[in-house]
Amino acid sequence: MTSGLRALTARGRSFIASGVAALLCAFLFGEHDLLRIGVLIVSLPLLAAMVVSRTRYRLSCTRRLDPPRAQVGSEATVTLRLENVTRLPTGLLMIEDTVPYALGARPRFVLDRVEAHGVREIDYRVRSDLRGRFAIGPLTVRISDPFGLVELTRSFSISDTLVVTPQVVPLPQVRLSGELAGGGDSRTRSVAAAGDDDVAPREYRQGDDLRRVHWRSTARYGELMVRREEQQWQSRGALLLDTRRYAHRGEGPRSSFETAVSAAASIGAHLAREGLGLRLVTDQGAEQLPDTGPGWPLLDALAMVRTSAARSLEYGIAALRQGGGDGLVVAIVGLLDVEQARDLARLRRGNMTGVAVMLDVAGWEQPEAAGNEHYRAAQQVLAGAGWRIVRLPSDASIASVWPEAAQRGRFALSGSGS
Template sequence: MRSGLRALTSRGRSFLASGLAALLMAVLLGENDLFRIGVLVAALPLIAALVVARTRYRLACARRLDPPRAEAGGEATVTLRLENVTRLPTGLLLIEDTVPYALGVRPRFVLDRVEPKGVREIDYRVRSDLRGRFVIGPLSVRIADPFGLVELTRSFTISDTLVVTPQVVALPHVRLSGEWTGGGDSRTRSVAAAGDDDVAPREYRQGDDLRRVHWRSTARHGELMVRREEQQWQSRGALLLDTRRYAHRGEGPRSSFEVAVSAAASIGVHLAHEGLGLRLVTDQGAEHLTDNATSYSLLDTLAVVKTSPARSLEMGITALRQGGGDGLIVAVLGSMSPEDARELAKLRHGGVTGVAVLLDVDSWDVREYGSADNYQAVQAVLAGYGWRIVKLPAGTSIASVWQDAASKGRFTVGGAA
């Protein structure tokens, strides 16, 4: 009863106060009719509080996100499934789900009655123009009486996470040459069509699959020998994203930083679909990407990437240099100094292909933070080392300029050619 009284709404408190006042005036004036009215008005919220407080509903809740990963600016559908697991019908239920401000207002629903063992499903949509990981939930259920005199809130504990990834645009196919690397024993399988006698075995190493043991060679050598496997050749590359705060201009979803993140996501997904083994590097160093899901792992990482206070690309360049074996380096760059450009440019050598996506950050802000001379100087340094230059000004899609990645870097005063 005490919890029911605490759950009185403003209307319930008003009824109770009016009823008590009517009772007091009835006693002072000796009005029996007023006394009966006062009893009725005061009893209504008390009875409602007692009924709601003694209600023992048991509700089961489940939530489904479709899709669980959405692009910035896209929509996702949230489906709530409520089940009444008791043998009693519910009363009026007020449903409210907890949603971050970036996804919109909190959705509220009213369920009039759920029969015993009954199930209700409720759908609503969420949308975000911002990248990130957003926790949806927990769900709260307010049990109310039909007169709106009492509301008792009960909450579930479950929550789900919606990942809002950067916008990804389809890119045209561009031939990007680079060296091929991989891990294994040989380029071709050594088992000849004639049979096991032509197998070129090697000694057993810790972690080798026992199904590869070649028993005839093992008996001949007196130690475990295994068949050599085919070399798993795969083109490898690195994607450098410049996240330095001072290297970008603008605010919000249309800032140069968000455009850079979207461009990196588009390039990374495009190259992953073409079979490139990719690693992500920022000015803070190498980022960890899980295996077997390169595109998803890249998008999940870029969904939460933020600007950094760094002033130099030194850590990122060091991470690229230490990685080694990259046949392709794609760098998405903001404003940078010719010195940083020179250190980055030196990474392109031999069979390594370098592609620099240069954001013209001054086109995002009318104020003069940099200069066109510095921008052309950076292009000249990179092109001088054989990098391919892709210029990306404000309001331009990476898809419309990605074809420039096919042009080997030759720089003239007018720009890249």
């Protein structure tokens, strides 16, 4: 009863105040009819409080996100499934789900009545122009009497997470030699040129092709052994994303930084479809990719990446050197001076393919300053070291300039007349 009185709405408190005033006036003036009216007015909210506070509704709630990951600017559907698990029908229910400001206004719904063991499903849409992980929930249910005099609030504890990933645009097919970590034809490597005695076998694992069984080693160790050199090698590559705050221009979703993140997501998704295993590196070093299933770790990591206060790429370049074995490195960079370009250029060695996606960040603030002398000088340094240059101005998409990745070194610059 006490909790019911605390849940009185403004209307309920007004009823009690009006009823008390009517009772006082009835005693002062001796009006029996006014006394009956006062008792009725006071009794209504008190009875409603008693009924609502003693109501034992048991509700269960589940939430479904479709899709659980959405790109920036696209919509996701949230489905709430509310079930009355008691034998009593509910009264009026007001439902409000908790969503972050970035996803829009809080959705509110009114359910007139849910029968015993009844189920109601409610859909609403959310949309975000910002990347990130957003918690949706918990759900709040407000129980009210038919007159709106008392309102009790009950909250569920469950919440779900919507991941908003960068925008991914389809890229045209471009042949990038050096994509594979290792050598040989196609996607396999054979190093058994000196005969079976030089083979380094390993134990058989479920799923290995039985044609790879090395019978001599199997007889020696007493268990199935397969030729290690005949395993299919995992294609490997690295994606370097420049997150330095001072290296980017513009604000919000149209800034050069958000363009760089979207380019990284598009290139990463494109290469992943080609079977390339990618690791993400920023100017802060190697990023730990979340274990979220095939195809998603890179996008989930890029959904959370933020700008840094770093002034150089030294930690990112060091992480790429330590990793080793990358057949392909794609560097998506903002503002570079000549010295930083030299540090990045020295990263390429041997048969490694280096692709530098260079954002012309000056154009994000002053379009007339695009392609300035510093930008061209950094391009010349990287192209001179054999990097493939992909220029990304403020008025172009990564899909329109990605074919430049097929041009090698100096040919990329000489062919464009820069």
